[in-house]
Structure formats: structure tokens, C-alpha cells
Amino acid sequence: MPSTISSPALTATATAPALLPAPRTLPSTAAVFSALLRADLTTQWRNRRASIMVVLLPVVIVISWKALIDKVGGAFILSNAITLGLNAIGLMGYTNSIARDREKEIFQRLRVAPAPNWTIMGSRLTVQLIMITLMTAIIFIVGYQYDHIVLSFTGYIGGLLMAIVGGAVYLALGQAIVGRIINPETVNATSRLIYIAFIMIGMFGELGMLGDFVDHAVKYSPYGTVKSIVSGALTPATWTAETSLALAITLGYTALFAFLGIRWFKWSTRS
């Protein structure tokens, strides 16, 4: 016996088992996702101090490296700042919020409701994509206002798209970390360590301060490939076969980390 639709939010129907007193309707996936997204956006807003910290370092780099523009170019500065911001969002913001909510059994509470698992995590990832977009836009604005860095329209759009592609690497890496490690404090320590390692080795290595071997290794690390594709997209004329290779490697990293993150992830600290 098919169930009836009693509200615009209730769209899915099921055949009720025999002898059931009343058939049950399910809320639509869109309604569930919308409720989750609203809550996750509100949570992100309430934690805006942490979000500001995520954007602060890239903005400081854009402002303080002004003197280097003539030497290294505006795209170099913007791509470094964006890559650092992506690092912070994926490794610090996302990873720690997932570890904390798992510790508090917030996911388990959501999972005993009729919310498909993918909507719970999809909503979190959507918030992070919004954060990536905002962070990138802020860096573009600060770069324009303080450093007078002007890109082509294609450069801005391409840069934003590659920031999202690059951000996916760090979100997936964060997922793998929070999948492998259960304790929130250990997750926090590990993600900070990796974040700092990416910054220090990535930036100094790329500038040739740590020798040729490190320079080469950084180039094909998640830091180097993401920076390369963002930089290439910001100035499309400089996009080369090597940048395409960096894009392919970036996608490969994302697939690998996402696979491990999904495979290892546990919804509860008890399981």
C-alpha cells in the first residue's frame, strides 16, 4: 500500500509491510540536506573566529609580500596565499570539526534519524567549499586593493576553480587523517604538524632554500601541485604541459586520500 504525501517536505514513499498500522513517509533528501546545511552554516558562523584565523595568514602574506611583486609576479603571491589558505581549511578547520563532532557523538545522533550518511558529510563539505570560495575571493580583493594585482576575468574564474580542485586535496587528506586517527587531540596535533610541514618545506623548498632535492620533491607534493595549478590558472598564458601534469597529480592525490579517508572513517569513537 503506497503511503500518502502529507507535506511538501515529504515526498518519498514506501510500500508498507503487511499488517503495518500506518505507512510511513520519508522527508525528501533535499529537505534533509537543506536542514543539515543550514545548521552547519550556522555552526561555521558561530565559529567565525577560527574562520578568520584561517584567512588571516594568507591575507598577511598578500600584504607583506607586496615588495616582491616585481620580482616574482602577482600570480606567484596570490597562488602561495591561496594554497596556504586551502591547507588551513582542509587540515585545520575541516579535520578538527569532524574529529570533535565524532567525539561528541553528534554524527551518531544524526545517523539514527532518516538522514542518508552522504547528506551528513556532503553538507560539511559544502560548507568547506563555501569557505574556499570566500577565502579565495578575499585574497583576490586584498591583492587588488593593497598590491594592485589585476588578473584577467579568465584568471579570476580559473583561479577560483583550481582553488576548489586544490582544496579537495586537503579536504581529502584531512578526511584520511580523521579516518586513521580517532582521538581529537591527536588529530589536532597531526593536522597542525602536516600543515606546518607543508608551509615550511613547501615555501622555503620552492624558493630553493632547502636544496634541489627538496625543491623537486615539493614540486610534486600536494603543496607544490596545488600551488602550480592555482598559479597556472591565475595567468592562463603560463599554463603548460607541466601544469597539466600537476593537475593530474592533484586529482590523483584527491582520489587516493578520499579513498583512504572513506575506507578508514568511523562515525563513532566507540566503534
Next chain:
Amino acid sequence: MNTSHDYPVLQVEGLNIYYGNFHAVRNVSFEVRPGEIFGLLGPNGAGKTSTLSAAEGLLKPSAGTIRVAGYDIAKQPLYARACLGVQLQATSFQPELTLTEIIQLYAGIYGVTLVQNELEAILRDIKLQDHAGKRFGQLSGGQQQRVSLVIATIHDPKLVLMDEPTTGLDPQSRRQLWERIEAMRDKGHGIVLTTHSMEEAEAVCDRIAIIDHGQIITIDSPQAIIDNNRDRPEVIRASRKGKITLEDVFIGLTGAEVRA
């Protein structure tokens, strides 16, 4: 043929759960009917929470079936969960969200449309109308439990599962919660609760199952369990004040040694 009134809201049949080689739940079967408060009692590690977690769909059993309002939790998990209200042990809501936002979140997930008047009525009912804008993390333990209970029943579920709902509550809050649980029963909800409090089980449960080492060792009304076991030597030995209580029977049946 079953009528809508006596159709079980929870059917657990031949439930077996393993953790590695450890057989945590052994061939557990029971039913809960609408308008019934069913208590699941047992020492630590007896298999209560594992049984409840399997009923919630959070844990995949090694064998057995669980039906919530007729829906198989393994085959139709979303439909089963739509018929299910859950109060977890931990206070598991986002601490940054206000009381109103949490209620709206779960109303949205369960597909319940709440207008402002209804939202205010819910808050009045749990005596938190003055705390609507407070964040969940700022509420007291008793207030958080009330919110948790209202979320568990916001979609008028046929079955409500409560894992140690009165742990950490003061006597006033505990009594108030009992009254709310009984009111839910009177509305026709089937309720399963786990507790370590024999006083609670005796006071509110219509039937109880005592589970130990993963097996149900007895299942009946509290008074019937006392009456059927009052002459057992181990129960008499466990008795402290001459009068046999449910706790004496529990200790007698499950042993006096402390479980890890």
C-alpha cells in the same frame, strides 16, 4: 490478525553480535508493543547498548533481524529510522546551535513542518521557553535531557529508544522525566529504555528483560520477575532488608561481582 494497536513496534529475532571473537549478544529475541515501556537491564558489558545500537541501525548484527514498526532496519533503514525516536547516552547536539535551531534542524530532517506557534508550544511544554536563544552547550544537564527527549519524539515516532536517560539527573529532574516517559506511553508510543536503576525500572517499566553475558535470562513484568524468583537462594542471599526487591532479584540472577 494483528490490529494496529497490538502490532509490535519493535521485533528483535535471533540477534547475535560479535566484536571480533567476542560474542557480545547471543540469540536475543523480544518484542515491544505500542503503549508499552520495556526496560532492558543488565550489568556493564551485558549487551544492552549493543542490542540498542543494533535496533538503531548503528551496528550491523552478525545474525538476526530487527523490525521497527514492521520495517527491517537492515533492508529499509531510512523508513525504520523515520518510525524511531532515539535518546542517546551522550548529549549529542552541536553546542554552537541554539535550542530553537536544534529543534528546527531535527524537524527538518524528520520532515516535520513547524510554524512559530508550534515551536513556542514545544518550548513551553518542556519549560524552556525563556531559553530558546540559548546555545545547547549552555543548558544544564536536566534541560539538555528534556531537549533530547523532545527531539526524540518530534516526529511522533512509534518507537522511542532511550539509553540510560536519567543518568546524572537530580531526583526532581528524574521524576519529571519519568512522568514524560509515562505520558509518551499513554499516547501510544512503544518505549525501550536501558537503565542501571532498579528503582527506575520498577517505577516506570511495564515489562523488563534482564540481560547478562549477551543473553536474556528473564523477561516479564517487574512484579512477576520478583514473584517468580523470590524463593531462589541466591536472591534471598542478595536481599538486604528482608523484603525482596527487583535489585535483589537482579543481583541474584546476574551475580554480585562487579563488572568492568
